[in-house]
Amino acid sequence: MSIKHIGIIGSGTMGGGIAQVVAQSGFDVILYDVESAMLARAISNLTSTFNKLVEKGKLKQEDAEATLARITTVTSLNDLAGCDFIIEAAPEKLDLKQSLFSNLESLISIDSILATNTSTLSVTQIASGCKRPQNVVGMHFFNPAPLLPLVEVIAGAVTADSVVTTTLDLAKRMGKTAVQVKDVPGFIVNRVARPFYLEALRLLEEGVADHATLDKLIRDGGGFRMGPFELMDLIGLDINYAASISVYESYFYEPRYRPSLAQQRMVESGRLGRKTGKGWYDYNKNEQ
Amino acid sequence: MNNEAMNNVCVIADGVLGDEIKLVIEKSGYVIHSDSLGADVIVEAIIADKDKKRSTLIRAAASAPKALILTSTLNASATEVASWLDQPNRVVGWAALPPLEKSKVIEIQNPKGLIHSASLRDASRDPSGLDRACEFFSSLGKEAVTVNDTVGGVLPRVVANLINGAVFAVMEGVASPRDIDQAMRLGTNYPHGPLEWGDKIGLDQVLGIMNALHEAHGERYRPAPLLVQMVQAKKKFYE
Numbered sequence: 001m002s003i004k005h006i007g008i009i010g011s012g013t014m015g016g017g018i019a020q021v022v023a024q025s026g027f028d029v030i031l032y033d034v035e036s037a038m039l040a041r042a043i044s045n046l047t048s049t050f051n052k053l054v055e056k057g058k059l060k061q062e063d064a065e066a067t068l069a070r071i072t073t074v075t076s077l078n079d080l081a082g083c084d085f086i087i088e089a090a091p092e093k094l095d096l097k098q099s100l101f102s103n104l105e106s107l108i109s110i111d112s113i114l115a116t117n118t119s120t121l122s123v124t125q126i127a128s129g130c131k132r133p134q135n136v137v138g139m140h141f142f143n144p145a146p147l148l149p150l151v152e153v154i155a156g157a158v159t160a161d162s163v164v165t166t167t168l169d170l171a172k173r174m175g176k177t178a179v180q181v182k183d184v185p186g187f188i189v190n191r192v193a194r195p196f197y198l199e200a201l202r203l204l205e206e207g208v209a210d211h212a213t214l215d216k217l218i219r220d221g222g223g224f225r226m227g228p229f230e231l232m233d234l235i236g237l238d239i240n241y242a243a244s245i246s247v248y249e250s251y252f253y254e255p256r257y258r259p260s261l262a263q264q265r266m267v268e269s270g271r272l273g274r275k276t277g278k279g280w281y282d283y284n285k286n287e288q
Numbered sequence: 289m290n291n292e293a294m295n296n297v298c299v300i301a302d303g304v305l306g307d308e309i310k311l312v313i314e315k316s317g318y319v320i321h322s323d324s325l326g327a328d329v330i331v332e333a334i335i336a337d338k339d340k341k342r343s344t345l346i347r348a349a350a351s352a353p354k355a356l357i358l359t360s361t362l363n364a365s366a367t368e369v370a371s372w373l374d375q376p377n378r379v380v381g382w383a384a385l386p387p388l389e390k391s392k393v394i395e396i397q398n399p400k401g402l403i404h405s406a407s408l409r410d411a412s413r414d415p416s417g418l419d420r421a422c423e424f425f426s427s428l429g430k431e432a433v434t435v436n437d438t439v440g441g442v443l444p445r446v447v448a449n450l451i452n453g454a455v456f457a458v459m460e461g462v463a464s465p466r467d468i469d470q471a472m473r474l475g476t477n478y479p480h481g482p483l484e485w486g487d488k489i490g491l492d493q494v495l496g497i498m499n500a501l502h503e504a505h506g507e508r509y510r511p512a513p514l515l516v517q518m519v520q521a522k523k524k525f526y527e
Contacts, residue, residue: 182460
């Protein structure tokens with residue numbers, strides 16, 4: 001199928017970032033949000049992003065203008081009726097996503113595809129409220145979407161093969177590297193990365209070394225860009241902890257994914273990382 | 289502080305980590321012997337087979353009664369290895385992972401129960417094993433960082449678990465090995481995909497680490513059945 005018009009649901013950081021990627025790849029974007037104020041902010045963020053790229057000489061002025069002109073903002077789902085492909089980046093609430101998908105399905109043409117950017121919910125479950133669940137797929141971008149090259153394409157339990165193929169091709173047309181994943185909790189990255197954090201936390205709890213020493217050994221010994229503790233501080237300990245809890249529960253309490261008490265205490269004490277000025281490291285003291 | 293010569297180095301190993309440490313030692317100007325007789329330093333990295341590690345170390349220690357014994361803690365803690373030998377105070381654990389040439393640090397571990405004991409104070413009339421180990425590794429251009437003794441060390445434990453988890457994902461058909469590696473390199477900036485890293489380290493060595501962790505810590509560290517089969521079949525993820 002030929003895809004021309006791409007709808008995006010949600011104009012937060014993720015939705016706005018995806019809108020940028022899609023528009024820069026030459027597609028017409030219809031960006032939806034419930035609040036027009038959110039949409040105005042997303043457009044103003046995109047405008048300033050493009051201005052910076054133009055200033056740095058990374059984007060031509062006329063291309064920036066043409067890209068922005070390809071984005072239409074709407075506050076009614078009805079305006080998405082002509083979309084060939086819709087990417088949903090709404091808040092991670094199952095009932096919200098399910099009702100969005102069944103509403104959208106009744107508006108769009110019979111072979112249009114509905115993609116969810118969920119990172120923690122089951123694609124199969126989101127699709128379960130649809131009459132055509134075979135047209136529902138996962139398309140998981142990483143934040144910030146314009147910079148990170150990876151997209152996980154998730155085949156739900158009943159997603160049609162052709163829908164998966166179309167989505168993989170579309171991600172490639174957006175300049176992304178697409179990988180195909182079964183609908184399992186955490187998909188690839190959020191699942192396979194868990195031991196990086198959880199084993200480091202376990203080593204800390206067992207008193208093998210302090211967090212800074214563990215970071216140094218893992219980072220400088222293994223060639224990682226960041227150690228697990230500095231990475232948790234960057235991600236936000238609350239976010240990282242919630243991801244661990246979600247994976248642990250979703251795999252029916254598989255011991256490999258058991259979360260860390262030390263991390264729970266950090267979250268409870270409000271030491272969430274860089275965003276609060278203090279996590280495993282203290283950022284107020286200019287400590288790295 | 290240290291007058292003790294460390295000229296004659298004997299390396300006993302069964303995999304890539306051993307091959308790589310041998311290269312690093314040679315490049316640093318040491319003479320390497322395959323026979324431990326008369327060695328000043330014995331560097332051991334027998335990781336796939338713990339029984340072989342034990343019997344080889346007992347033999348080597350007996351034939352070089354004064355040698356500093358640097359045992360890899362990937363599949364046995366320094367404390368456990370020290371318990372096998374007559375003079376436990378010359379045992380120091382070390383841990384690292386391939387590719388070794390890019391790694392700037394090496395973990396070292398003192399056997400437990402020795403740091404305050406009379407035997408170590410006696411031994412410290414000579415420099416203590418830990419000091420000699422630090423000196424040896426810094427002569428190889430690596431910073432030695434001391435951590436508390438534990439089986440699997442720090443980096444090998446974290447990476448072996450990443451690999452083992454990725455092998456579970458392959459076994460469960462979550463994605464192809466190529467897609468898993470690609471996703472981890474791009475999605476998390478890992479230096480290598482976990483499966484290609486497993487190939488590089490040697491899947492038998494990864495299994496050796498997981499078996500030892502499983503034995504020490506239980507179910508959480510159960511090796512992926514596919515990992516066991518890959519080792520049995522002598523297969524790699526990328527041939």
